[in-house]
Amino acid sequence: MKKTLIFGAMAAAGLAAGAVSAGTMDDVKARGTLKCGSNEGLAGFAAPDANGVWNGFDVSLCRAIAAAVLGDPQAVEFVPLTSQTRFTALAAGEVDVLIRNSTWTYSRDTDLKLDFKGVNYYDGQGFMVQKSLGVSSAKELDGATVCIQTGTTTELNLADFFRVNNISYEPVPVATNAEGQQQYLAGACDVYTTDISGLAATRATFENPGDHVILPEVVSKEPLGPVVRHGDNEWGDIVGWTLNLLIAAEELGITSANVAELAAAPTANPEVNRILGTEGELGAMMGLDKDWAVRVISAVGNYGEVFERNIGEATPVGLARGLNAQWTNGGLLYAPPFR
Amino acid sequence: MAAMSAPPREAFRLSQLLYDARYRSLTIQVIASILIMLLLVELVNNTVTNLAALGKDISFGFLWTTAGYDINQQIIPFTSQDTHARAALVGILNTLVVAVLGCILATIIGVLVGVLRLSKNWLVSRLMGVYVEAMRNTPLLIWILIVFAVMTEATPQPREFREGGSASMILWDSVAISNRGVYIPRPVWGEGSGLVVAVFLLSVIGIFFLRAYARRRQEATGDQLPVLWMSLGLFFLPALLAFFALGRPIGLELPELGGFNFTGGIQVRNSFIALWLALSLYTSAFIAENVRGGILAISKGQTEASFALGLRPNRTMQLVILPQALRVIIPPLISQYLNLTKNSSLAIAVGYMDVRSTLGGITINQTGRELEGMLLLGIFYLITSLIISSFMNLYNSNVKLKER
Known part of the structure; x- marks a missing residue:
């Protein structure tokens, strides 16, 4: 009986592990769709609209990769994953790439055998409380009840923050952002904590967003980025350089509006020419054709366009560029050269 | 011919393994077990190889x-600086608490509903029928979420208990029902x-001696x-006497609203x-x-025979029906305890930190x-289930039919 159980578990793991042997790029091409692990629903980052079409900041990166590899930004199958299941799903080959507000940490990169291929959003953990509580600093939260998504880095940061400041709290673990939102609004917890971008996105969906404040403390560094399985370097290159392309395109002034015009004939800027395939063979080096960048930019636009369209200050989420501005504007976005 | 005059105890020949009914089943069993072993070896090997290919060791x-990480409900002290093993232990204790209390309450409600469903009162028996069918035929997860939603949405927030708030504590300000729990x-x-x-413990033991x-x-x-009155008296009186004679050493710490939440109390x-x-x-x-x-399952004749002997209905139930019915009830009751x-x-659905949420989550x-x-999680549930069923089997052998 006991043996059966052990072997059953091993069999399950064995079968799951067996599925990820071939190169991910070949799998994606053979399947004709990209399986993108995404959030179960976080406004502005990844959420289906009224027609069931997924939209958002993270979703755009999935679509960009699909446009690069398959030529069709719509050829993406979005697999909603909870914070608990995401890495297991990726490791088991259920998704090709995980773009789900996942923080790049040492242990995930090494021990979990995952590869983070860059940062698409520089975030930090914050706290949201109701304005009527009259709290102005996270250090005043002694004894508060805190809703926290279980299985996240924020769970560990939270424990550290309260321990270091020598104040107590009561954690209320929730499985998803939606559940956390419901608990917080029902008043079952005083504080909701997650990445500040997530707090802003959640607050944007509230009936009265003005009744809630995000406290000034940023208690952690949360570089969020796309994740692939360790060891499949060709696929990792494609994911990483698609992200770099979006960032470089903004820096070089390539937009969805002017990309066709810039790609029609070589321009005065050699890097633009190399990216858009009018000079050199950069696409072939990754196993793609030379128009891959044109397809990506015309499908989703550059990083700045993606940001402004989904989470920028004109949207309900209303995030400022902050750290996520180009390095030329005092931000941290810095794509390596396309050469 | 040599073959015809062969002695009855002829030498064993290899072909007998296949053609002799005495040995054939043995052959099949040996071959089947070799195949099963090979399959298991292949599975383990496959798992280990694939994990190694992913760069993961066991x-x-x-x-x-x-x-x-922190755990909210701790039966033994736990801080975020403790080990994962201790977190698992905290989770195990939380699982056991809810399982034990669940088994007790389920038994009490179950027995009541089961007996009432046999009531001659049409309304009562039908009501119980509706209860049983409604509970049995909907998924457990839905009931967990319904109770949780009622507890969080329909109860007041702690701040409502402040001066001028709309909520107040019950039972002489000793119990507060809020959307974060009952204090x-x-x-x-x-x-x-x-x-x-x-x-108190001595008087409980005394009750057993009294009954014997x-x-x-x-x-x-x-x-x-x-016996009933004497037991009740023994249950309460000595402990109460000791309590007052020693100057009321056991006090109560009432929950009080302080800061964000209630403090004090449980x-x-x-x-x-x-x-x-x-x-x-x-x-x-x-x-x-x-x-x-x-x-x-107990035939009507038993009741009639007992009435004929002059036993009243409640004594009939107590002395004739229930002892026999228990033999039928206990074995399936074991599997209900295991299921529970x-x-x-x-628990993970409502964020209760059981072992599935800590170790397995x-x-x-x-x-x-x-x-x-x-x-580890599988082994824990296996061992727990085996312990529960062995205890229940012990009880079962106590009440089952004694053949003399």
């Missing part, structure tokens, strides 16, 4: 590293409280003692209440059916040791 060292008074053990507890004595006396002389969290109630209500429906089946214990792993997630964590 190691339980993660259990001794720092957990880094109840906590006993404060002062000096001499150990003596009171000791007196009453039975012997009745068998010898036919006189009946008022917080019974909503997640616990939701899980406990839903598990009990759900399982009680199955137990009710077991009880009803057990009672119906295993179903408690749905956060720990796995923070360390990436899915296979190891799930193996």
